[in-house]
Amino acid sequence: MIEIGAIPVFVAVAESGGFAAAARRLGITKSAVSKRIGGLEAHLGTQLFHRSTRSISLTEAGEIYLTHAVLALGSAQEAEDAVAALQGQPVGHLRISAPMSFGRLHIAPLLTEFLAIYPDITLDLTMDDRVVDLVDAGLDMAIRAGTLPDSALIARRLAPIHSVLVAAPEYLSRQGDPRQPEDLLTHNCLHYAYSRDPMEWVFQGPHGEVRTRTTGTLRINNSETLCTALLDGLGIGRLPTFVAGSHVAAGRLVRVLSEYALPEQALYAVFPERQHMPMKVRAFVDFLAERIGKDRPFWDTEAGLGG
Incomplete structure (x- = not known):
């Protein structure tokens, strides 16, 4: 046999x-x-x-x-x-990977609703900022932010990702408010370790692109922990609006150099190429697209980005 x-x-x-x-x-x-x-x-x-x-x-x-x-x-x-x-109804065990901060802030709150809509699906969510191989890890799909490398994966764009430069009001009252990117050279700039080049910050300003090599006392691989340090008044940092938005709206963080735009990226759902996409995968991707898939997500509005 x-x-x-x-x-x-x-x-x-x-x-x-x-x-x-x-x-x-x-x-x-x-x-x-x-x-x-x-x-x-x-x-x-x-x-x-x-x-x-x-x-x-x-x-x-x-x-x-x-x-x-x-x-x-x-x-x-x-x-x-x-x-x-x-069969018409999504069933089976769905294995998903998502970035730590985005997963905790914006995917985890939706899981109860998703599982109530699709009671025949069981879900395994792994949250990790590292990019893992979907096939090697036995995953059905992943949520990824940023610029995607060329691969055999199928990608569906869910929403734009904007970043903002922010600091706590207490820090700015103590150290002063930068007026142009070069002023950052005299500030404590905090860095996200998984950025392609965490120390170089790129801006689009009134007169074109400006690149500033920044320095600071903290580099960390988690956006929410970086946000905590910023809220504590340690320095100035780049944060995605899906992390910073609620804090900017509440006044706990203030945008810095708001007339200079940081590079835009995007949020994607990625999955291995197949002739037939599993219904459980399609159901989750469509669900996310309906809840957060907008050209201007609510966290951009909270962060004060224009339409």
């Missing part, structure tokens, strides 16, 4: 580089993974992995089997997606 059930386990081990990593990806125990692979090797009558105490690697037979196993797994997924598309 063909060991069909072992194919996704084998592919997960090969792609993850280990039994423990595959077990985490599949949500099963390491011993269950080992048993599946052992049974598959016994069925095929050959060894698929070289095993050592520190690592595993594919044998020649394993390389050949992997090529066909990936195709078989893809065909099986396409078959499931095609059948699900006929």
Whole structure:
């Protein structure tokens, strides 16, 4: 009998580089993974992995089997997606990745409503500012902000992302209000570590582009934590309006150099290319697009950006 059930386990081990990593990806125990692979090797009558105490690697037979196993797994997924598309109601387990701050502030508050609308969907949300490989991580889709690199992923633009330069009123009363980008050289500028070039700030002003290399006492990889430092009066920083908007509206933060625009980016839903998009994925993307997919999201209005 063909060991069909072992194919996704084998592919997960090969792609993850280990039994423990595959077990985490599949949500099963390491011993269950080992048993599946052992049974598959016994069925095929050959060894698929070289095993050592520190690592595993594919044998020649394993390389050949992997090529066909990936195709078989893809065909099986396409078959499931095609059948699900006929059923009319989204079902299944949906695995999503989202940036930490955006996920906490703007996706988490929507989950109860989404799951009430689609009771046959279960949802696994991972929030991380690092960009992960969707296939390797076993994800159905991801929410990503910024400029997307070229890839085989399908992307749907959800909303623009604008950033603003902000500081607490207490900081500005203490250190003064910059009038032009060059004035930032005398200020404590706080930086988001995952920016492409966190220390260089680019502005579009009345006379064109201005680039300013800034310095400061804090660089951090989370926008909300950066926002906390700004609220505490530590310095001046760039924040996306989806983080800063409510604080600007309440007067806790003040826009700095508001006549100079920071580069615009966008928020995307990305997912692997398939002939049939799973209904559970389409349902979530459409839901997000309806709730936040606007040319001028509410957080831009809160931050005082013009129409």
